[in-house]
Amino acid sequence: xxxxxxxxxxxxxxxxxxxxxxxxxxxxxxxxxxxxxxxxxxxxxxxxxxxxxxxxxxxxxxxxxxxxxxxxxxxxxxxxxxxxxxxxxxxxxxxxxxxxxxxxxxxxxxxxxxxxxxxxxxxxxxxxxxxxxxxxxxxxxxxxxxxxxxxxxxxxxxxxxxxxxxxxxxxxxxxxxxxxxxxxxxxxxxxxxxxxxxxxxxxxxxxxxxxxxxxxxxxxxxxxxxxxxxxxxxxxxxxxxxxxxxxxxx
Amino acid sequence: xxxxxxxxxxxxxxxxxxxxxxxxxxxxxxxxxxxxxxxxxxxxxxxxxxxxxxxxxxxxxxxxxxxxxxxxxxxxxxxxxxxxxxxxxxxxxxxxxxxxxxxxxxxxxxxxxxxxxxxxxxxxxxxxxxxxxxxxxxxxxxxxxxxxxxxxxxxxxxxxxxxxxxxxxxxxxxxxxxxxxxxxxxxxxxxxxxxxxxxxxxxxxxxxxxxxxxxxxxxxxxxxxxxxxxxxxxxxxxxxxxxxxxxxxxxxxxxxxxxxxxxxxxxxxxxxxxxxxxxxxxxxxxxxxxxxxxxxxxxxxxxxxxxxxxxxxxxxxxxxxxxxxxxxxxxxxxxxxxxxxxxxxxxxxxxxxxxxxxxxxxxxxxxxxxxxxxxxxxxxxxxxxxxxxxxxxxxxxxxxxxxxxxxxxxxxxxxxxxxxxxxxxxxxxxxxxxxxxxxxxxxxxxxxxxxxxxxxxxxxxxxxxxxxxxxxxxxxxxxxxxxxxxxxxxxxxxxxxxxxxxxxxxxxxxxxxxxxxxxxxxxxxxxxxxxxxxxxxxxxxxxxxxxxxxxxxxxxxxxxxxxxxxxxxxxxxxxxxxxxxxxxxxxxxxxxxxxxxxxxxx
Numbered sequence: 001x002x003x004x005x006x007x008x009x010x011x012x013x014x015x016x017x018x019x020x021x022x023x024x025x026x027x028x029x030x031x032x033x034x035x036x037x038x039x040x041x042x043x044x045x046x047x048x049x050x051x052x053x054x055x056x057x058x059x060x061x062x063x064x065x066x067x068x069x070x071x072x073x074x075x076x077x078x079x080x081x082x083x084x085x086x087x088x089x090x091x092x093x094x095x096x097x098x099x100x101x102x103x104x105x106x107x108x109x110x111x112x113x114x115x116x117x118x119x120x121x122x123x124x125x126x127x128x129x130x131x132x133x134x135x136x137x138x139x140x141x142x143x144x145x146x147x148x149x150x151x152x153x154x155x156x157x158x159x160x161x162x163x164x165x166x167x168x169x170x171x172x173x174x175x176x177x178x179x180x181x182x183x184x185x186x187x188x189x190x191x192x193x194x195x196x197x198x199x200x201x202x203x204x205x206x207x208x209x210x211x212x213x214x215x216x217x218x219x220x221x222x223x224x225x226x227x228x229x230x231x232x233x234x235x236x237x238x239x240x241x242x243x244x245x246x247x248x249x250x
Numbered sequence: 251x252x253x254x255x256x257x258x259x260x261x262x263x264x265x266x267x268x269x270x271x272x273x274x275x276x277x278x279x280x281x282x283x284x285x286x287x288x289x290x291x292x293x294x295x296x297x298x299x300x301x302x303x304x305x306x307x308x309x310x311x312x313x314x315x316x317x318x319x320x321x322x323x324x325x326x327x328x329x330x331x332x333x334x335x336x337x338x339x340x341x342x343x344x345x346x347x348x349x350x351x352x353x354x355x356x357x358x359x360x361x362x363x364x365x366x367x368x369x370x371x372x373x374x375x376x377x378x379x380x381x382x383x384x385x386x387x388x389x390x391x392x393x394x395x396x397x398x399x400x401x402x403x404x405x406x407x408x409x410x411x412x413x414x415x416x417x418x419x420x421x422x423x424x425x426x427x428x429x430x431x432x433x434x435x436x437x438x439x440x441x442x443x444x445x446x447x448x449x450x451x452x453x454x455x456x457x458x459x460x461x462x463x464x465x466x467x468x469x470x471x472x473x474x475x476x477x478x479x480x481x482x483x484x485x486x487x488x489x490x491x492x493x494x495x496x497x498x499x500x501x502x503x504x505x506x507x508x509x510x511x512x513x514x515x516x517x518x519x520x521x522x523x524x525x526x527x528x529x530x531x532x533x534x535x536x537x538x539x540x541x542x543x544x545x546x547x548x549x550x551x552x553x554x555x556x557x558x559x560x561x562x563x564x565x566x567x568x569x570x571x572x573x574x575x576x577x578x579x580x581x582x583x584x585x586x587x588x589x590x591x592x593x594x595x596x597x598x599x600x601x602x603x604x605x606x607x608x609x610x611x612x613x614x615x616x617x618x619x620x621x622x623x624x625x626x627x628x629x630x631x632x633x634x635x636x637x638x639x640x641x642x643x644x645x646x647x648x649x650x651x652x653x654x655x656x657x658x659x660x661x662x663x664x665x666x667x668x669x670x671x672x673x674x675x676x677x678x679x680x681x682x683x684x685x686x687x688x689x690x691x692x693x694x695x696x697x698x699x700x701x702x703x704x705x706x707x708x709x710x711x712x713x714x715x716x717x718x719x720x721x722x723x724x725x726x727x728x729x730x731x732x733x734x735x736x737x738x739x740x741x742x743x744x745x746x747x748x749x750x751x752x753x754x755x756x757x758x759x760x761x762x763x764x765x766x767x768x769x770x771x772x773x774x775x776x777x778x779x780x781x782x783x784x785x786x787x788x789x790x791x792x793x794x795x796x797x798x799x800x801x802x803x804x805x806x807x808x809x810x811x812x813x814x815x816x817x818x819x820x821x822x823x824x825x826x827x828x829x830x831x832x833x834x835x836x837x838x839x840x841x842x843x844x845x846x847x848x849x850x851x852x
Contacts, residue, residue, distance in 0.1 A: 058770065079774055086772025097767045101525040106509070111771050113521055119512040158771075 003067075004165055004198050005032040005055070010064030011221075012050050024050040025061070026221035032166070035196040037189065039203060039212035047221040048202050049170075055200070056089055056168055057081040069165035086114045090159030090167040094174035096151045098143040098158075105130075105139040108158045115162060129157045132195075133187060149180025156187065160197065167191075169201040173208050185211040206245060210238035270331055271367050273748050277323050278371025278412055280741045283379045284316055285404035319544060319742065321415055322537065323749040328360055328419035330756035332426065335359075343432050356427060357420035364416030372408055376400055449506065452499045459495025462488050467803040475810055485807065489800055493542050498535040501792060502528050519773060519781040526764075526785050530757070531792075537753050538793045541746050545797030545826075548742035550804050552822035555735015557812045566689045566724075567631045570620040572717035573696050575682040576654040577703045583682075585699050591688035592696075602676035605661035609652065612668040614641050619683075621647045641665070654712040655681050689721045697722070743826055747833035750793070754786060754837055758844035765845045778846060783838050790834045798823070 008029050015021040024047045032038050042048045053059035054066060057073055066073045069088050076084060090111075091097075098107050105126055112122045130136045133153045138146050143154065152172060159167055169188070173181035189211050191197040201212060209215050211234060215227040227244055229237045339352055380399035466488025469481050505528045508515065515521045531538070572592070575582055586594050595617050600608045618635040625632065640646045642665050652663060666674075686692045696718045703709060713719055765778055773781075801819075808815035 056770065079776075082769075082772050082774045084772070085770065089772075091770055093770075097763070097770075099522065099525065099764055099767065101529040101764075102521065106521050106525065109516060110521065110768075113516045113518060114772055114777075116517070119516040122516045123512060 002034050003031045004034045004036075004069055005200065006065070006067040007031065007055075008065045008067075010054065010061040010066060012047075012054065012059070013062045024221055025054075027064070028218070028221065028223055029064075030216055030223050032198060032200055034198055035192070036214065037192040037199045037201075037212045039201045039209040039215045040218055041204060041206075041209050041215055042218035043204065046218045048204075048218055051218065052168065052170055052202050056091065057085050086111060087162065088165040090162070090164035092152070092155050092159050092167065092169040092172045094171040096143070096148075096155045096175070098151055098154060100143050103140055103142055104135065104146065104154045107143065107154055108139075108161050111158060111162045117162075125161055126157075129161045132191070133157045147180070148176055149183055152176060152180065152184050153187065156184065160191065165198065167197055167199045169199065169203075171203055171205075172201065173203070173205060181208065206238065206241050210234055210241055215241065267331075267334075267363075270327055270752075271363065273327050273752060274324070274364060274367030275371040275374065276748060277320055277327075277745060278368040278408060279375040279378060280744055281316065281320055281411065282372045282375030282404055282408045284737070284741050285407050286375070286379050286399065286401045288404075315544065315547065316738075316741065316745070317411065319540075319745045319749065320411070322540065323745055323752065324364070324412075324415045324419050325422065326537070326749055326752040326756060328416075328423055329426075330752050331360070331363070332356075332423045333756050333759045336427070336430070339427060340432055349428060352427065353424040356424050357417070360420030360423060361413070361416050364412055364419070368409060368412040368416075372405055375408075449503070453503050455495055455498065456500030456503045459492050459498075459500050461492075463492030463496065466492055467799075470803045471806040473807040473809065482807075485804070489546070489804075490539065490543055493796055493800075494535060494539045496796065497531060497538040497542075497792070502531045505531070519768070519777050522764075522768060523781045523785050526761075526781075527788055530785070530789065533757075534753065534789065537750060538789075541750055542793035542796035542800065544742055544746050545793055546800030546804060548739040548746070549797060549801045549822055549826055550739075551735045551742070552739035552825070553735075553801065553805060553819050554808060554815070555732040555739070556818055556822060557808065557815055566717060566721050568622065568624070569715070569717040569720050570622050570633050570685060571651070571683050572686040572689060572693075573684040573700055574651060574654045574709070574712045574716060575684060575699070575703055576706070576709050576712075578680060578682050579702065582699055582702050585695070585702075586682070586684060589686060589692050589695060591692060592684055592686040595683045595685075596680050597683070598678055598680050599655060600671070600674045600676040600678050601660070602674055605659050607655060607660055607663045608671055608674045608676075609644075609663070609665040610668055610671040611642055611665055612671075614638070614665070619648055619651065650712050650715070651683065654708050655679070656708050657706050686717065689717055693718050693721050739822065739826075740829070743829055744833075747790075747830055750790065751833060751837040751840075754789065755840055755844065758841055762845045769846075775846060779842055782842055782845070786838050786841065787834065790830065790837070794826075794830055 009027045010025055010029075011023065011027055012025040013021050013023045028047070028051065040048060040051070050059070054061050055068075057076070061074070064074075068084075071084065071088070073081070073084070098104075099110070102110070108126045108129065109122050112125060117125070126139070127136070130139055133156060135150060135153050135157060138150055138154075143151055146154070152175075156172075159169075167188075172188075173184060176184060185208060188197075188199060188201075192199050199212075201208065203209050213229045217224045217226070225244075227237075227241060232240065335356075339356070342352055342355075343349065376399050466485050469484045469488065473481050473485070505524050509521070509524050509528070515524060575586075578596075583594075586592055597613060597617065598610065602608070615638060618638075619641055620633045621636045623632050623634055624630075636646065636648055641648045644652055644663060644665055652665075656663065684696070686696060689696075700713060700718065768778060769775065802816070805815040805819070
């Protein structure tokens with residue numbers, strides 16, 4: 001198996017030299033294999049958001065190396081970073097971040113138009129991904145006209161329509177009711193298992209995390225322990241996780 | 251405590267405030283400059299005696315328009331201020347401040363900002379009125395008296411107006427604040443957008459807008475003085491309603507149609523830009539309508555003002571003789587000889603001991619007198635020889651000219667046959683009729699020459715109707731109209747463009763998340779900037795374009811006044827385009843700074 005994401009000894013320090021500095025990431029390393037569904041869990045202030053910003057090339061590490069799909073991100077220029085984002089990364093955000101002034105179809109088409117894909121191909125790809133996520137019927141509606149769960153599925157379709165190397169999900173169920181949350185997680189699992197979509201989900205919610213194959217715990221800017229699902233089913237993995245969290249608290 | 255918090259809030263957002271503040275300063279400055287003319291009765295009494303009846307109307311109309319524009323401008327500028335401050339206010343509320351206290355704080359902030367800006371604006375206005383009026387006057391070769399820069403009444407009106415409107419704007423902000431939930435104050439939320447329903451109805455609305463506009467334009471082009479009131483009403487309200495429908499439905503339908511052409515829109519950020527525009531047009535219907543109509547009026551004011559100048563040439567043709575010299579001296583003759591475009595005809599007369607003046611019929615038969623005939627249809631003048639029998643009887647137009655040589659010693663005037671004339675014993679004297687074909691060039695010199703002869707009552711009477719005086723009166727009148735046209739036009743334009751600017755800027759807080767989102771999706775910040783430039787460009791161009799078309803047709807209403815109302819229209823168009831462009835560039839710079847703030851990594 002090839003490693004799709006490699007993070008080596010990254011640190012991130014905020015504040016200028018000579019002033020009071022704060023180190024959010026302290027030499028953090030991990031890797032994600034192609035086709036893996038990984039979750040990163042951590043309390044607030046643990047460095048989750050900083051890590052995600054670096055992985056999504058919105059921010060740069062102070063030191064260390066990040067490689068996605070074999071590409072070293074440390075040496076990319078801003079313009080190349082933007083291109084890289086539009087080609088290799090798919091995002092799902094907690095608050096959907098759909099553009100309310102575009103129809104759902106147009107929202108999904110956006111990443112492809114940014115990459116200069118031809119119009120006919122865009123229409124085809126949008127229809128394909130919509131069928132997969134069962135949102136074909138609401139494609140020509142506007143985001144305000146659909147439910148929260150549907151919105152997140154539109155967002156997922158937008159994240160996946162350009163077949164990114166990795167899907168980064170930031171608290172994707174944070175704004176959903178439990179029913180919609182379960183539905184979305186099922187879809188993410190399905191996409192991962194059936195289509196081999198490599199997924200990295202950042203969450204603090206044990207239920208969401210239990211859908212992953214592997215859970216990394218981030219604490220005080222470092223990766224601590226790791227929990228692997230292995231042969232367990234989701235429910236059992238969830239209990240194992242709860243147990244783990246319980247012992248960790250003590 | 252709250253006051254201190256509020257002040258630190260202001261400090262933190264100093265840059266944004268600087269924009270708002272300078273906008274308010276500009277608004278009050280323009281308002282003052284306008285008031286300094288309109289509240290200065292000495293100005294138009296001294297300058298435009300003939301147009302005096304028209305002036306109160308023009309300035310009354312101008313005042314109302316300016317007040318409306320300023321009002322909208324202040325409302326938008328203040329909602330921009332609120333959009334920047336609402337997070338702070340939300341914080342104060344969370345910290346336990348009472349809504350009543352916050353309300354007072356909001357009103358105070360609005361009022362203090364407004365007052366400070368107005369004072370600075372008046373100061374600048376006084377300075378600028380001095381400079382601009384001098385410049386304009388020089389540029390237009392005008393001589394306007396009573397144009398003071400410092401007009402106490404204007405200061406009073408400006409202060410009063412801005413205080414009242416600031417207070418209203420403050421109260422408006424307060425009621426907006428009171429109606430907003432605390433949670434929405436704290437989180438800069440994307441406002442849910444209004445959806446455009448019923449595409450068929452929309453298209454019909456858009457098409458009816460076009461039809462109404464076409465009707466208004468047709469009326470303007472076939473404007474007749476007889477039905478002026480009805481036709482003016484149709485033209486004005488037709489344009490207003492037509493433009494509203496156009497902005498409310500036509501353009502967004504058009505954009506919706508374009509957006510369905512995937513081959514065109516699925517490229518880069520085009521889709522996003524069009525989506526933004528479509529919704530923004532909806533949101534901006536009122537302001538775009540007002541902008542376009544007032545843009546048209548402003549441009550019209552300048553063009554019509556300038557048109558009076560084109561009439562100047564025509565007006566010099568309304569008299570045949572430029573000057574009558576009843577008492578020529580050698581010096582006068584020498585001076586006249588130096589004027590290339592002046593044709594001087596010398597006539598003789600004799601004054602006998604009884605005080606009777608004799609003219610020689612033969613001389614007047616040889617050197618015929620001319621009179622002017624006006625042709626109203628073609629708006630041209632032609633010059634005819636006065637009928638000799640009329641001249642011999644010294645009737646009609648000749649009475650005045652011949653009367654010029656009379657003075658208190660003269661009892662009677664007679665025109666006799668040559669034999670009789672020769673028999674008359676008395677002093678022979680001459681008088682001169684001067685016709686100058688280039689009054690624009692020579693009128694100052696002719697005026698000086700006129701002053702060299704004794705100014706008897708008769709001389710003054712005749713010369714007040716001759717070319718030099720007519721020309722002088724006309725340029726005074728034209729100058730005043732032209733000056734007002736330019737002044738009003740420029741004031742409107744500046745105000746309109748800044749209103750549009752603030753409306754755009756006040757949306758920036760809502761728009762930020764969209765740009766952040768696109769950035770995360772991998773849009774280059776260069777293409778984001780380009781998208782903004784396009785979107786705002788179209789937003790600026792549309793009302794400008796509609797306004798320009800309004801003017802082109804609207805000038806048709808002046809066909810009965812001017813030979814060619816479209817004369818020299820390129821000049822105001824170019825001036826407007828340049829100023830408007832500057833506003834546009836400033837707006838995108840500011841807007842880009844506001845929405846791309848944290849994401850400008852290039």
